Amino acid sequence: MKFGTVVIVGRSNVGKSTLLNRLLKEKIAIVSEKPQTTRTRILGVVHAPGAQVAFLDTPGIHRPEHLLNRRMVRTTLDTLEEADLFFVLMDATSLPGPGDLSVLEHVKAAIQKQARPVMLVLNKIDRVNKMKLLPVIDTYARLYPWTEVVPVSAETGANVERLLDVTVAHLPMGDAAYDEDTITDQSMRTLAAEMIREKLLRQTYEEVPHSIAVEIDQFVEEGKKARISASVLVERESHKAIIIGKHGERLKVVGTEARIEMERVFGMKVFLELWVKVREAWREDEHALSELGY
Numbered sequence: 683m684k685f686g687t688v689v690i691v692g693r694s695n696v697g698k699s700t701l702l703n704r705l706l707k708e709k710i711a712i713v714s715e716k717p718q719t720t721r722t723r724i725l726g727v728v729h730a731p732g733a734q735v736a737f738l739d740t741p742g743i744h745r746p747e748h749l750l751n752r753r754m755v756r757t758t759l760d761t762l763e764e765a766d767l768f769f770v771l772m773d774a775t776s777l778p779g780p781g782d783l784s785v786l787e788h789v790k791a792a793i794q795k796q797a798r799p800v801m802l803v804l805n806k807i808d809r810v811n812k813m814k815l816l817p818v819i820d821t822y823a824r825l826y827p828w829t830e831v832v833p834v835s836a837e838t839g840a841n842v843e844r845l846l847d848v849t850v851a852h853l854p855m856g857d858a859a860y861d862e863d864t865i866t867d868q869s870m871r872t873l874a875a876e877m878i879r880e881k882l883l884r885q886t887y888e889e890v891p892h893s894i895a896v897e898i899d900q901f902v903e904e905g906k907k908a909r910i911s912a913s914v915l916v917e918r919e920s921h922k923a924i925i926i927g928k929h930g931e932r933l934k935v936v937g938t939e940a941r942i943e944m945e946r947v948f949g950m951k952v953f954l955e956l957w958v959k960v961r962e963a964w965r966e967d968e969h970a971l972s973e974l975g976y
């Protein structure tokens with residue numbers, strides 16, 4: 683059979699996590715319209731006939747401002763070493779920018795150490811007029827001698843099955859590394875924390891979404907029920923007030939949305955308690971970052 687690791691890289695917001703979820707047909711990575719949503723490396727395993735593909739979603743490559751961001755970019759660069767094949771994701775709704783070129787430079791450096799196929803996955807084609815798509819693809823195709831160029835929409839799923847077929851064709855022969863039931867390395871605790879963070883990202887703007895972290899304090903399963911208590915960490919009192927909202931309304935919406943998603947994904951009744959805490963400058967704090975798994 684065929685087995686290989688595919689590392690998904692790209693600048694922030696190109697749709698890496700959306701594509702991972704689409705390939706898996708499960709939501710394991712949170713998605714938001716805010717840049718730098720993904721902070722860690724996330725494994726998603728696709729089991730196809732005669733093939734197993736381990737996809738690694740990575741934090742977007744960006745210019746780091748905090749220790750957190752330096753760690754995120756380091757995670758991505760370290761993950762490049764693990765690839766048998768690269769997906770370089772770029773956004774068909776705009777022309778290649780400095781962020782895309784910087785990603786490409788990192789990938790080139792990695793394949794100089796060890797040659798591997800590099801596929802351009804041109805995402806968000808659902809937002810590009812068909813007449814305009816061909817010249818856009820042409821512009822991107824000229825950037826580099828890509829092994830393949832595959833336009834897709836991670837959002838609608840257009841051409842994603844073809845992307846998987848083309849990928850498998852370029853993977854080496856090898857034994858499956860994961861058993862049939864494994865689709866991710868994310869624990870229920872991590873998934874729960876990430877679901878809460880996703881709902882918070884959708885409710886906040888500017889600096890606030892970047893300064894949020896979620897820590898699970900308690901996760902107790904009792905039969906078909908789970909009691910989950912989580913702390914939302916922010917860096918300032920003013921951010922805490924924003925997250926709680928007038929009469930606690932924003933936090934209530936976040937809690938309800940996160941609970942509904944947990945009940946669906948975990949297949950059990952969930953009791954969720956959220957606390958908001960200020961931890962100044964946690965994004966610069968080695969100890970806090972390690973505790974949070976970053």
Ligand SMILES: Nc1nc2c(ncn2[C@@H]2O[C@H](COP(=O)(O)OP(=O)(O)OP(=O)(O)O)[C@@H](O)[C@H]2O)c(=O)[nH]1
Nearest residue numbers: 695696697698699700714718719720742806836837
């Ligand atoms: N229209 C459209 N939107 C998309 C598509 N793929 C992703 N998006 C949107 O683009 C935004 C970013 O998606 P993510 O999957 O979080 O992007 P990412 O590359 O993982 O982002 P970072 O974690 O910040 O690096 C979200 O609002 C998605 O809904 C697509 O194919 N079409």
